[in-house]
Amino acid sequence: MLHSLRLMRSVHVCSIRVRCIGLLLAVWVAVWGAPAYADDLVTSRAVMTDPGGSLEIQDAAAAWEAGRFKTAGPILVAGFSDAAHWLRITVRPPPDGDRFELRIRPTFLDEVALYAPDPGHPGTWLERLTGDRHVNADRPATTLGFGMEPLQAETTYYLRLQTTSSALLAVQALTPAEARADDLNRHFIHMAYLGVMLAMAVLALYGLIGLRSRLAAVFLLYLGAQTASFIALNGYLAHFMPAGQAQWGDTLTSILVLFSVFSGVLFYRAMFRGYAASTLGVRLLDAAMLLCVVNLCLLALGQARLALQISSNIVLMLALAAPLIALSMRGGPERERRIVGRLVWLQALALCIMMLPLVGLLSSRVEWIVDAPLSQGVVAALVMGAILHLRIRGLSEARQRAETDTAVTRELLDAERQRADEQARFMDMLTHELKTPIAAAKLVLQLPDASDDSRRHALATLADxxxxxxxxxxxxxxxxxxxxxxxxxxxxxxxxxxxxxxxxxxxxxxxxxxxxxxxxxxxxxxxxxxxxxxxxxxxxxxxxxxxxxxxxxxxxxxxxxxxxxxxxxxxxxxxxxxxxxxxxxxxxxxxxxxxxxxxxxxxxxxxxxxxxxxxxxxxxxxxxxxxxxxxx
Missing domain, CATH: 3.30.565.10 (Histidine kinase-like ATPase, C-terminal domain)
Known part of the structure; x- marks a missing residue:
């Protein structure tokens, strides 16, 4: 009865934890998906793709006159491509006519060129560059961008994007007060992200130190890689790069992204092996890990775009394959396997929603799509942490059962040893106590003329x-x-x-x-x-x-x-x-x-x-x- 109550309590607690994870994900999406364009100063957006990446600003302006631009939404989603993408925006001046800030996200874009009209030379354009390959003195703390001076009632600007990463682009024009509020909001989200990672790291350390769990060690590796890539993808590395060495920040960011994917695949491989998943599923994860190593080699050979594209596809493959592999799990308690399976399906859904825009298969007007590589990290950490918690608890219960079985076995061995000792003592006693009287009785009975006293003594001995x-x-x-x-x-x-x-x-x-x-x-x-x-x-x-x-x-x-x-x-x-x-x-x-x-x-x-x-x-x-x- 007590065991049944504990089992029901464990199921209830795990159910609550799963619901809490779902709530955290909902809050996270709500924060990232909050409408950030309500007070945007951009009044129109249009986009054009330059397949060869050879057009200059004059060519782009002529293409606008020729009607080659298409109306665009707040976010450009183009996937991995060698093409350059031109974005034409019209910005109204702030109500007070003061400066405004042009915010460009995400921060892992290689190069974004801004072309603003030259007020002293009509028909010409001033070029400014930003991106994770450039050191920009007036770059905002949490995004790319520029400080701008309004020119007239409405001003047209062109932006040219060319990057080895996924071509995601969101541009906002904000007043200084709105920009500071946006920075504060992002700093809060980043601190919350790092807090989640720290909490998961504590859980992993408990499993590693207390239970010597291999899964906990792999999860700790994943958390380290994911946190490092988070810091790099948010552009914090750029603030520590010396002038002229910004390209090393871009390379380091790519390495960290590739390694975080490798560590995620490694976690799932260790987890599925722990639950005795199908050999075919584990081999598929082995192949994904091999591809991660190949990606590092491609990056070393200068094929960064191909490496990052393959890495994104590996994540999508994992999202599609992991739920199927979860169905083949046969090891561990059934209740635990069922909960892990649900968590895997939850993460697969989140990964698909967040990663499809990166490979250009899904467009969206919601801002959190731009931060999909960042938000999927915390989703993965929460789900993996929940799985690790279940595994640690299972290992802890198994260790307690093993200790109990060992104690019972030790008690049985002690009891058996005690019985053997008692049996040996009994045989020693019986041999010692009977040997002498038997010899005496035999001696008396062998005498042909034994006296009556001797015979009485023999009978008394036999009575003893x-x-x-x-x-x-x-x-x-x-x-x-x-x-x-x-x-x-x-x-x-x-x-x-x-x-x-x-x-x-x-x-x-x-x-x-x-x-x-x-x-x-x-x-x-x-x-x-x-x-x-x-x-x-x-x-x-x-x-x-x-x-x-x-x-x-x-x-x-x-x-x-x-x-x-x-x-x-x-x-x-x-x-x-x-x-x-x-x-x-x-x-x-x-x-x-x-x-x-x-x-x-x-x-x-x-x-x-x-x-x-x-x-x-x-x-x-x-x-x-x-x-x-x-x-x-």
Missing amino acids: MDAVVERCRQLDQLEQGRFAPRLEPCRLDELLAETLASCRTPARIGLSAEPLPTIESDRHLLKIILSNLIDNALKYSASGSTIECRLELHALDGRPHVRFIIDNPPGPAGLPDPDRLFDKYYRSPHAHQYTGSGLGLYLIRHLADRLAGRLVYEPVHQRARFTLWIPA
Whole structure:
């Protein structure tokens, strides 16, 4: 029942976590997709593709006059291409006639040229460059762009985009106050992104340090690569590049992007292998990893656009293939596999929506499409983090089960070792105690003219041997649970009289007894206890001494009991050790001259417990005293 409750609680918690991830994704999309063009100063946009990339600004202006431009939306989505793309925008001046800022995104574009009319020379154009291959002093903190001076009621500008990355282009004209608010908003989003990555890194470190999880190590690698590429793709590297070395920032950004894709494929490969996915699916991921290595080689050979295009297609392939591979998972708990499968489908959907514009297969008027490479990183981190959490929890539960199984196995081994030790001790005891009396009995019985005393001694020896065997049989019955008390009316004084009449030397026993009531107990077990106590006193007392017995009614713990006391002066064996007296196989070092098993007192103490009684030992005035309490 407890296990079922825990299972239901785990399923409920995982369901909540999945819903939380969905909510975070919704909030993320809402933030990125918020309408950023409500106060945009751009009044019109038109676009033209230059397949050869050879047109100059005069050619572009002539193409506008010839009607070769097409009306464009807020975002240009053209995928990977060798072509150049011309964007013609018309900007109205700010209401106060002050400066404005032309914001260009995303920041990973190689080169964007701005052509503004030269007010001193009509018909000519002033060129300004930006991009991650250029150091631009007035570049905004979180985007590309320029500070602009308004010229007239409306001004036309041309922008030329040519890049090895995906040709995504969003251009806004904002007042300085709007630009600062936009910067603040982006800084907040970037901090939130890094906060998510840090939280996921803590989870990965827990799995790596606490469980030595290989998946956690791969996820930590992915987080490092993704965070580094995030910083590069947002243009932060450009602020640290010395003048004339901006191209190295572009190359480093491409390397980080390619490596982040490689680490993502590596994560899914490790995850699917952990859940025993199909061999074909794992081989497909192996091929994707090989392509990632090939991409790095293409980048080194100067084929950056081809490498980035292949990398984007790998991400799309992963988005399409991962859900199918998830269906083939056979390892791990079924509930865990089901939740992981849902998370994989969730990420696949997010990747398709975010990556299709990068390869030119989906256009959009929503601004977050421009930041798809950035937003898909946090989506991937959240989903991978949830998968890692499930895997870590599964590994933790498996380790706990293994530790429990190990503890149980260790306990079983200890119990088996203890049984083997007890069996060895039993055999040693039996061999030691029976070997001498058997030899003595054989010697007497082999004598043709053995005296009557010798024969009586032999018979006594055989009786001792029989007593040892009987103790062993009774112990076996006790440990097998066969000594179940059968309560019936009985009188302890009558049982004691019968026991004394059958003992070896009843004349040595002095008995004093009070009138006792009939009690409800087990006659057979009581007789075993009494006979053992009397036999023990006779065997280990001083030769010819008197054994004193008392039988009386006495209260114990507020309830009436029949109390039987037997004490004797010690013989050659001396007084026993009170701490070990009732241990199995215990015999005093000086008691081995007598035939015995070391089981009698151990046996009768447990029998007394079965009868709800109590058997105790205490030395009193150099006499060995045993006291038996039986409920009246």
